[in-house]
Amino acid sequence: MxxxxxxxxxxxxxxxxxxxxxxxxxxxxxxxxxxxxxxxxxxxxxxEPPGEDLTAEALAPLFVQSGVTSPVTAILLNFRGYDTLLEVMVLFLAGLGIWSQATVDPTNPLVFSSPATHPTKPNFHGPGPELILATLVRILIPLMVLVAGYLTWAGGFQAGGAFQGGALLGGAGILLILAEPQRISTIPPALIRFGIVLGPAIFLLVGVSCFGYGGNFLQYPQPGAGSWLLLIEFGAAISIGITLTTLFVGGRPDPKRLKGTDQP
Amino acid sequence: MTITTGYIISALLLFGIGMNGLMTCSHQLRKILAVNLMASGVFLILIVTGFGTDGSAIDHVPHAMVLTGIVISVSTTALALTLACRIQQRLNRSADETAEGNDDD
Amino acid sequence: MIEPASLAPWLIIIPLAGGLLAFLLPSRSVLIGLSATVANGLLALAITFYSINTIPLEYALGGWPPPAGILLRIDGLTLVMLTMTAITGLAISIYAQGYFPARIGSGNGVSRHGPQQDFFWPLWLMLLAGLNGLFLAGDLFNLYVTLEVTALAAVALTALSGKHTSEVAALRYLLVSLLGSLSYLFGTVLLYRACHVLHLATLGALIVSSPVVWSGLALITVGLLLKTALFPMHFWLPPAHVNALTPVSAILSALVIKASFYLIFRFWGDVFMRILPLGGYSLLGGLGAAAVLWGGIQALRQKRLKMLIAYSTVAQLGYLFIALPIIRHDAGPSSRFALVYLIISHAGAKAAMFLAAGNVFLHFGHDRINELAGVKDALPMTSFALAVAGVSLMGLPPSGGFIGKWLLLTASFASGQWWWGIILIAGSLLAVAYIYRVVRHLFTKAPGPSSGKRQVARTMEASSLFLAVLSLVMGIFAPLVSKLIASDAVSLASLLAGVVP
The missing domain is CATH 1.20.5 (Single alpha-helices involved in coiled-coils or other helix-helix interfaces)
Structure with a gap:
């Protein structure tokens, strides 16, 4: 072993x-x-046949109060919203962990900058994205963002939700980085940090603000729970998309190779 | 009932193959893939648990659990891959240093 | 008057918020980290103080009671674990505040150590949130999520030192941990198939023996044993704990290991005690006995102080498992109390030892046991902390380790299981031997003039001494802890009698 x-x-x-x-x-x-x-x-x-299902029976009348009509979303964000909060934190932790381990060259994030000894290889796309790739990206990315928004919104009443939308956003981000790796060096790291934190922070803040309505942690005020859930979902989707992209990049932008940004 | 049986058997096979890979493969990438196979097996059995014998979805709690599990699995895989990359890079570097000019991709 | 249960979610909210903020504002991470750990410590003490007469307490997250929602549950054991984590964590945080600047003070590679500090604080706060969540969780699946939060943060912290060895150790730790948590999740799924309930107390009352339930419990237990590093599944522990940064070693050894053991204790000593087979308890006790002997012998053979401490963790974990069969056969709460005492005194002593070893390493640039002469003159508080923590690990009076071992010894003889008592004594003798190896060198004069490399801050020495002294004088908290544990035993008796909560 x-x-x-x-x-x-x-x-x-x-x-x-x-x-x-x-x-x-x-x-x-x-x-x-x-x-x-x-x-x-x-x-x-x-x-052994599965046991008698008491949970499903007990849950059935509660879905009406959850603020959404999709049962999976009701469980994920309302009944067991605490699990989902921690799950969003796990994704944040993965991003945090990866940023703590590795740095990448911001002018070419597809190559690790540390502890590299290989000289940074020239970008395999040449000086800029090829015409076909550039056109494809120009058409696809807005479409993907649009569909991601729809998926996130649709989670309230059918299959979909923050994770599906976020995954699509992440796909868009990865496509963008593959097509134009240098683009990442123009994004200030503080902004990326903000994007990663946004979703978990909104989730946590909504949970805490429930105290203001006299409820328990994550007990959304009863009429209008749906709009709170939508707020959480959109925040989470954006952060999931950004975090997944940073997971793909696999490290934080190396401050030594970054010029003219606020990174110390 | 037969479909459920099939799902359960394939889920267990996935879990077993993954566990076997994790134990016996020496390459880190294979180990990480093996863990993902194991996770798929668990998720599959979780999905089956949510369905009734007639194939209709009766219990949504396992399905919510699967979604949570998938996100956790993605997160852990990403961290594992980053660590494996870092380790491999260092080994490449030390191999380069010892090989000294020996072209070795 | 504050409702004590309503304070419980703040134990998760504060570290989570702190972790997010510390990541967002890296330049303020030290301040955010320290404030969050102080707030967490005050909160844990407040909850213990307010709820001591009203436990067990429950808090429905989202206002949904089970089976729909998730409960936080506070009982005596939870309170002890939360307070232990909060106090040990606070001392380690104060140590870390001095540790990172001290490392940078060496002169080389400021830019390398700066990010380490920036990422230590958010990772540690997330780990704290995971630990608190795990101790509070009253739901089988929620436990899986908190286990993963804890594991991911712990792995990232392990690799934080940036050394090749620590990255290799971290990856192995992650893979072992994933095998453990997937095994746990599989077990959870099987139990859910059988009972369709995730709420722990209801599950414990509903569950009946069947092959699926046995498989589920076996998978859950094996998964947790892997994470707890019980012999012979301890292979990943020494490299991971030794190669990490000093505050991280202390956190891993004192707290993270205890989290998965807490779950084993929760399941085998509480929730599923009614249906678990007696043979299983003997098996766990036997593995624990092997761990005590193997860990002790390995600790004797180590040349480096940190390695010795890590193998001592393997051995000390063995005691905790030996306690399980004794608890199973002991009618009174005294053996449970003994186990809890062993857990908390080990947390204090082990954290103190790792922090002290870190001081030695920082100052002298090595931690070779045979060359420790002169530590007393250079770092008086540190050498004192090592000696005092050693007394607690050996189990000499009046330390917390003594109280735990003595009560366990009495209970093992009283319940006719004298063989566990013999292992306890043998393990203590081994501990005396390996601690003596260290202490012998500490208080001898250095052959030449002391060659200190780096200055060690006073707070770093003081926090290690504080934890060591705490584990030595832990006896003064005995009435409090025994009251908390006794109230658990009452609710346990009703569970064993088959009353559905």
Whole structure:
């Protein structure tokens, strides 16, 4: 259980075909054990029909009070809104964690700047995006943003919601970065930070402002809960989109290579 | 009922294959992919739990749980990939330093 | 008069808000981090003070009672864990406030250490939110989410030192942690299939034995054991804890490990105690015994102070698992009280030791045990903190470790399980041996003039000494803690009798 870090050296070794006998024995043993586990679980689950569903029955009359008509959204944002708040925080944490680990060259975010020793490779698109790519991006991005907005709004009454909308926004962001990697160096890091924090902060603030209406944490005031949920959803969608894009970039813009910004 | 059975068996297979990969593969990228396979298996069984025997959605709580789980899975995968990239980069660097000019992509 | 339950959500709101703010304003992160941990500490004390006579308390998030909504639940164990986290966390925060400038003070690489401090505070505050949320959670799935918040923040903190070894350790920690949490989630799904309930107390009352339930509980337990690093699943712990930055080592060893153990205790000693098999308790106790012996022997063999402390964590975790079979067979609350005491005194002592080791490392540039001579002259408070924390780890009176081990020893003999008592004594002897290895060198004169590399701030020495002394004099809080734990035992008895809450 050495966690076997595979680097160049190890790969070279394995390329020579030096497989140890012990590894094979370990692999076979593990596979057999897991196969036994899976078979047992299969038997246990299939043998027994699922239990009587008390939750679904108890929930059915409550959906009317949730402020939205889509049951999944009602559970996600209202009944179990606390889970979703923490889940938004997990995504924020991933962005935070990645920014704390790695920096990227803002003039070409597709190349890690630290601890790189390879000289920064020239951008594979040449001096600027190619004509087809540029046109495609120009048409696609606004469309994607529009659809993302619709998806987020539609979450109130059908399949959709902040995560679907945010994922689409993230896709738009990734497309933009692939097409014009240099563009990111024109965005001040403080603005990116603000974008990442916006959604979680709105969610938290709405939850806290519920105290002002005499409710518990995240207990939205009864008539009009739907509009509070919409506010949360749009904030979350924007931040999810931005965070997913930063996850793709894989690091914070390296301040040393950034000129004329507020980054210390 | 047979469709549900099929889903459950494939979910368990996904979970098992993922776990096997996590234990036996030595490459970090494969380990990360293996964890994702395991997660897919769990999500699949969670989705099946939400459906009644006739295939209609009766309990939405598991479906909300799946959505939460997916976002968490994306987040952890992203962090794992960044760490793996950093580790690989350093190894490349030390390999470059030892190879000294040996062209080795 | 404040409703004490209404304070509970603030234990999550304050660290979350602090984490977001500290990320948004990196130049103010120290101030935000310190204020948030101070506020969190005051809040935890206030909740304990106000609710001590009214526990257990519940708080319906979003105003939805189960089965629709999620409950926060406050009982004696929760209060003890929250207060332990708040006080230990506050001392570590004060240490961290001096630690990062001290590292930068070495001269080289200011730009490298600046971001570390900027990212330490938001990550640590998010971790604090995850820990508080985990201790407060009364819902099986919500626990999964809080476990992931805790794990992601802990992994990012582990890798924060930027060393290659710590990144490798962090990735392994993340993969182990993911295997653990997916196993936990799978178990949750199976229990949900069987009972269609996520609220813990209802689940504990409704649950009946069946293959699916057994599989679910086994998956949940194995997942948590991986995260708790019980022998033989401890392989990831020493590299992760040793290679991290000093405040992070202390946080991981004193608090994060306790979070997943808290869940094992919650499930095996409370919610599912009614249906869990006796053999399972013996198995956990046996693994705990192996951990005590293995961890102790490994600690004896280490050459570096931080490694010794990390293996001591592996050993001390073993005691916590030995307590489980004793609790199962012990009718009174005294063995539960003993376990809780072991948890909190280990948190104080272990955090103190890691912080002190960090001081030694900062000042001398190494932590080789055989070359520790002269520490007493250079860093008097630090060497005193190491010695005092060592006394608590060994379990000498009047330390918190002594109270815990003594009560456990008595309970093990009283319930006819003398073999656990023998392991406890053997483990203590091992602890005496490895602590003596360190202390022996601390108080000898340095052969040559002391060669201090960096200045260690007084707050850094003081916070480590504070935690060490706290774990030594923990006996004075015994009436308070025993009152909290005794009230848990009452509600547990009604659960075991099969009364649905």
């Amino acid at each position: 050495n966690g076997g870090l595979t680097g160049m050296k190890k790969r070279k070794q394995s390329m020579k075909g030096k497989f140890k006998r012990k590894d094979w024995q370990f692999a076979t043993l593990t596979s057999l054990l897991i196969a036994t586990l899976v078979t047992f679980l299969c038997w246990a689950i299939l043998k």
